[in-house]
Structures are given as structure tokens and as C-alpha cells.
Amino acid sequence: MHHHDFVEIAYVYEGEGLYQIGDQCILVSKGDLFVIPPWCITCVSTTGFDRIGPVIYYELSV
Structure with a gap:
């Protein structure tokens, strides 16, 4: 588990x-x-049925 001091926009490319x-x-x-x-x-984890990734992140500082 982690956190950031900025807004993240996440896109699931596959899985x-x-x-x-x-x-x-x-x-x-x-x-x-x-x-x-x-x-x-x-925190991110797989469901066990399919892998996740890549997840593409965009950092947005305000």
C-alpha cells in the first residue's frame, strides 16, 4: 500500500x-x-483469473 501527494489518473491497458x-x-x-x-x-492486486497490466498512470500536480 502507498499514497502520493498528487492526483493520479489511471488507465487499465489490459487484464x-x-x-x-x-x-x-x-x-x-x-x-x-x-x-x-x-x-x-x-493497492492493486490480481483477481487470480487474469493478470493486470500495464496500468498507465498520469500524475497531475495542482
Whole structure:
């Protein structure tokens, strides 16, 4: 688990997995785009059925 001091925009290029953002866990898969607010604790893992990656991140400093 980790966090950043900037906004992250994440795009799942292929596969699927579980992404924990704060206390919420969401299933993400190919084509998903989501925003991670600064200082949120995050963690990503595979579902066991498919690998996830690459997840493409864009850092947005405000």
C-alpha cells in the first residue's frame, strides 16, 4: 500500500484486478479509467483469473 501527494489518473491497458482506493475495493478491467485523489492509500492486486497490466498512470500536480 502507498499514497502520493498528487492526483493520479489511471488507465487499465489490459487484464483485470482489484484496486483498493482508501477503504473501497473496486474491480477494474481493460479500458477502465479512474482518478485517485492525493493522499489516498492505494493497492492493486490480481483477481487470480487474469493478470493486470500495464496500468498507465498520469500524475497531475495542482
